[in-house]
Amino acid sequence: MRTTATSLEVVATLPLPVRKPRWQVVSRDLRRNKHIYLMLLPVLLYYVVFHYGPMYGVIIAFQDFNPVKGVFGSKWVGLQNFQDFFSSVYFGRLIFNTIALNVLDLVFGFPAPIVLALLINELRWNPFKRLVQTVTYLPHFISVVVVVGMLVDFLARDGLVNQVLATTDPIAYLQSPDWFRQLYVGSGIWQHVGWGSIVYLAAIATVDPQLYDAAKVDGAGRFRQMWHVTIPWILPTIVILLILRMGAMMTIGYEKIILMYNPLTYETADVISTYVYRRGILQADFSFSAAVGLFNSLINFGLLIGANRLSRRLTEHSLW
Amino acid sequence: MNSRLDRREFLRLVGAGAGASFLAACAPSATAPAVSAAASGAAAEPLSLPIVKTPLTLTYWCPMSSNVSATMKTFAEIACYKELEKRTRIHIDFQHPPLNQEQEQFNLLAASGTYPDVIEYNWLTNAPGGPARFLRDGVIVRLNDLIDRYAPNLKRVLSEHPEWRKQILTDEGDIYAFPFLRSDVKLLVSTGLAMREDWLDKLSLRAPTTLDEWRSVLKAFKDRDANGNGKGDELPLSTWASSPGPGGGSRGAFSRYSFVGAWGIGMEWFQESGAIKYGPLQPQFREFLALMSQWYKDGLIDPDVFATNQNAMDAKVTNNLVGAASMQGGNGIGKYAGLMAGKGTFKLTPVQQPVLKAGDKILLGGRDNNYPGQGAAAITSSNKKAIETVKMLDYAYSPEGSLLFNFGIEGTSYTMVNGSPTYTDAILHDPKIPSAQMISRFARGNFNGPFVQDVRYITQYYELPEQKKALDVWTLPSNEKLLPPTTITQDESKKYATTMSDINTRFDEVFTRVWSGKSSLDEWDSFVKALPGMGINDALKIQQNALDRYNKRPG
Amino acid sequence: MVIALPRRPRAFRESPSERAFGIATVAILVALMAVTLYPLMYVLVASFSLPGELTQHRGLLFAPLGFTLEAYRRVFENPVILSGYRNTVFIVVVGTTINVFMTALGAYALSRRNVLFRDPLMFFIVFTMFFGGGLIPTYLLVSQTLHLGNSLWALILPGAVHTLNLIIMRTAFNAVPVALEEAARIDGANDWTILFRIYLPLSWPVVAVMILFYGVSHWNAFFSALVYIRDRDLYPLQLVLREILISSNVQNMATDVSSGDVLAIGETIKYATIIVATLPILVVYPYLQRYFVKGVAIGAIKE
16 A cells, blocks of 8 residues: 655646636636726727727728718729839838938937936936936927028038038038938937937936945946946836837938938938828829828838847847 | 778888888899899899898808918908908808918818818819819819809909910819919019129129120129128029929929020920920930039039028028029018118129020010919808809909909008009008018908909019019010910829829939039930830820810810 | 936945046036037027028027017017917816826736736737828817817827827836735735825836926927817917917018018027927926925835
């Protein structure tokens, strides 16, 4: 007779776990989290009404849209609008320029506010700290028309930049396609780095000071504190914002570029939105811009999903 | 008995009263004898005021003008409309989209399904698909019969000017709106070339007429230090060649025709005896481009001409750097004269477009059409009082109505001097408010609307002698080759837009590169060779069809 | 808006490289401040300048050219400027309240771990950042179906939640230690209490940023107003300023001689409108800052 049982035998005698029916799992979740779902109710209602409600408008991209006939009365043309766009001689260039500007902005413009936030965090004298925060976000409020106006003035042949550099041959920056990308991204950083740092500053503000104390006790100097405390603390924020940034790689607003570009710089400055804008002057064409927008959104969304998946694998942070 | 007498009295009185009011309703008031509505072909019913017995309110959607919005909330506050209401007893309920937002708001309005009684808009260029489409879709109503019967004034205007009538029709011969018409050639040109007169005087030069003379003058400006500061910083010829608006890109360069017109061709589309032509395809275009790039190389043209905007341009002019430029009469000549008043010898003079050889006629200049498109009032299908609306809109084309809309209120905003309406001093020289806005408090003559613009407005508005001279100098071109306001059909417009988007982009690039010397003329030649492959022939055909349809319109 | 950051007391001993870093930091930030302050200073100075002088000026500008209040006079003389302020204040106060409330609810709910539908719902929401019906269907919905046309609610409700902000707040809530929630549940608290008594107070800086982002977004908004508002009395501030700006732009106007400055005034009015729009934010912000003191120390966890 056996007096002890091996674990395997013990396990073998336990009742098998029963797979719960789906509805039971759901109803248990609803019951347990009823407050959660109640909280979500107004938010979801908002999205359903204001975002999913009008979503049928997406089919405008497949129509020859006539505002009088409306979405349900306009003629269906299938992929014609997309073909019009793809068949443009400049299609490749437009896509390339759009992505190129976004990549540059990602590489230089995305880290800039983070660096700024970290630097501000290193300051010890509070009044100066507050001053820096206040001043650096101000240009964000200045309209892009004014900013580009300044740029045009500074970069003219006889403008400030050429005077300061005092080279023999003044460079006409805004007429050279080689300079456009740098100027566009650089002026964007100038204008928005302060505002962009606010999110990171807010994240840093929630760090437990005891973590810094603990690190100091362990002999960590400023750099190590930054590396081991601050940065890991704001990493979730960085990752999430990075994922979202990847979901905007096909998007560039036309307003600033229109103010900055001219035919001499079309080579690097002409992007999808400026092309659509110029085309819209020839023929106010809802369907065309809807199709282009849909095309952009599909690619953006694909990039987002990819970035999200990648992040889920590499870090534990992701959108879903 | 009292009661019976009263009753009979009462009936009699009522009968008499009824009869009286009946007669009053039928009888005409004040002006013309009533004539029953005639069949079409006969005279239209003359306009009699007031138009309605019981006050009527009409809803009227139209773009706001910046002249008006500066001091007033809606057009209802403009004196001419207040007076119009008094005369016609029709009250207009104005609805305005925000400034410069008309196009988007118009589309939303069209999508909404319910329309105000009148929509005043630029149906010709800004209505997607063209006015014909809105007639077909039942948004606005066809006006031919209504005008024939109830709008004698407009009818008279159109019969006196068949070429205007042709411009306002659709290709099918429908009248879709009460048009804004610029009556005189002086009203049609607002932009042209202007030069520093004081520099010409200083260097003892005459205003140039041929291209060679232009070259010498520009060279003299540069070599002989026209602005007298010892530096060779003059920009003999400048403009801002790159603007994002329609006709912008480099196709806006030098207001489209200032120099290229010397060869009798245009920058883009023009016509020669009914045949459509595309400028860049003409061999003369190459000559034009070659000359321009030579001038650029010789330093006669502002090197930054492609990266300049309005502000930079203003700075260059007011800093005495620019010798000649293409500019507007008001926003250019007038503005700079005002800014530089009392600062040195600054004086601009309008200059005619150059020609190839002395004595040539100028064939192509820039000119608006008599019917530019904006300010056209259409009657919508929601309007239940179409006849009254037609009569009201027609009043603006009558002699009294024309004075009202162009000049405002007699005694307040204008007085009759030798039979000619003259704006009062208070209007033109208010110390605080610019004359443009002052006039707009009383009339619409200085912007647009459904009436005929009177040339006497501009001759008074342009007060400076050089502005008045511009009216003569800039209207010299004969302009037979200009394209009339044709319309492309809806089916063709998509193809046209797709094709021309790319062609225009390429044109802009090549043109500016060759002109500024970054590429040689070889690149231009390749561009011209590549045009058929880019679809220019399709675009030519579409434009030709549009022109043919235009010419076939019932005059 | 200034975020109150944790204090960084001086270390016991600072290495020379750290001191150099400290100096370099200050130098960089001072340079950055100079460069980012310049545009605003330019705008401020230009708004008081004489338009004629400003037109001629090239290059850097540090002091007004001449002095005139004409640009501001023109702005404040506009008949609807006061109603513009009033409308915008309404939109900012009511709108931001709704925004923060809804965003907090959504962010909290979506940050809870054992919610079955959390990921699908997140997808559902983020999807709307990329795909939408466009202007006309939305316009028809708001004005015809919901009858919100020509009212200030059309400017508030369609933007009740910005998905980006929702995500940011959710990320912040994720950072709060789970132990706190568990401790609270043991004490019998339900989700509402946990949200309002624990999470929000602990995430004050992020809440402050939400108020800032939504508030500024409402303050600067004009596109919705362009689309939905018809009465000039209901125009929010930015729309009024935009109109003033366009009106003074001389493009459409012919001109008379005597008023050279009157014509170019469009330039200085452009700058005055920016100051008028930005100044209130700068004024209000110090008051906001006082409330955003660093959150409660996390050492309240019972171990």
